[in-house]
Amino acid sequence: MNTILFFLIPLFIIVVYFIIRGNPFKSKSIPTLSAAETDQLSQHVHFYQQLSPVDKGKFEDKIAVFLSYVRIEGIDLEINPLDRVLVASSAIIPVFGFEDWKYKNLSSVLLYPDTFNKDFQFEGAERNILGMVGEGYMNGQMILSRSALLHGFSNAVDKENTAIHEFVHLLDKSDGATDGVPDNLMKHEYAVPWIKMIHQEMQQIEKGKSDINPYAITNEAEFFAVVSEYFFENPKQLKDKHPELYQILSDTFLQDLASK
CATH class of the missing domain: 1.10.472.150 (Glucose-regulated metallo-peptidase M90, N-terminal domain)
Incomplete structure (x- = not known):
């Protein structure tokens, strides 16, 4: 009798647990x-x-x-x-x-x-x-x-998409700071070259020597969002005109869109 109870009591507890909590295997x-x-x-x-x-x-x-x-x-x-x-x-x-x-x-x-x-x-x-x-x-x-x-x-095939722009801001913000450096996505060794690239390209935009939307010079966060729009909307043109910028974005988003 004790042996039967030894097996039945744990079984009863398991059945009651599934009734109360639901079947975890369902x-x-x-x-x-x-x-x-x-x-x-x-x-x-x-x-x-x-x-x-x-x-x-x-x-x-x-x-x-x-x-x-x-x-x-x-x-x-x-x-x-x-x-x-x-x-x-x-x-x-x-x-x-x-x-x-x-x-x-x-x-x-x-x-x-x-x-x-x-x-x-x-x-x-x-x-x-x-x-x-x-x-x-x-x-x-x-x-x-x-x-x-x-x-x-x-x-x-243009370079603008407002909704993608805003979702890129959310990705940027996911590490706690909307600063144009998406630490949750970008490889650590890319951070310094990326910041340098941002400021170099901002200077080109200010001089009128870049086809990137001038809104990108607002700050680093807006630069990241603007060039990400460009990357997803017209990747082949971005790669042709800004190969280094394209490559770091391709590595960050894990997508080589220009090859499609």
């Missing part, structure tokens, strides 16, 4: 995209269109996971499948080279109809902001202009 549901979202991805995202069938599936999976933990909310507009796909693509494109990346510093993306001002108003004067990463009480949120979001994916 597979969790895997997020997937809707048919409408996949269709929008195929039609509007050039980065996705250039991928192999295997990598397309990987991209879709990463987007579905992103949409499962980041809310996309419309301010005075209704969110549609294209909005969701473009916001998520903007997030995944910069981190596609990484096996597993989660934006731990982001909980929601607020989509405004158009440009807005520093007080987050999209009506009235001084509405010149296309996107921004929230600070202070807005920490963990990103604000994007829907018109800027759509424009960023309307031309596959």
Whole structure:
């Protein structure tokens, strides 16, 4: 009798544990995209269109996971499948080279109809902001202009994409400082050469001898975000005109886009 109890008591404890906590071996549901979202991805995202069938599936999976933990909310507009796909693509494109990346510093993306001002108003004067990463009480949120979001994916070979720009700021910020040196991504030995390269290129921009958007000279963080836009939007041109800059970004993002 004692022998039977010796085996039954632990079994009873295990059964009760599974009832209370749930079966840890039960597979969790895997997020997937809707048919409408996949269709929008195929039609509007050039980065996705250039991928192999295997990598397309990987991209879709990463987007579905992103949409499962980041809310996309419309301010005075209704969110549609294209909005969701473009916001998520903007997030995944910069981190596609990484096996597993989660934006731990982001909980929601607020989509405004158009440009807005520093007080987050999209009506009235001084509405010149296309996107921004929230600070202070807005920490963990990103604000994007829907018109800027759509424009960023309307031309596959320009050098500008506001949403990618803002997500690169989040990557930069993930090490605790938005300073243009993404310590969580960039190899340590690249940090000093990168800072030197930033300031050399800023001088060229100031002299009118560079095709990089002049907004890049605002500070090191904006330089990183601006040239990252260039890298993802027109990698072959960046490699042709700025080979050293291209190479360090390619090594940082683990993507050699110019070879595709």
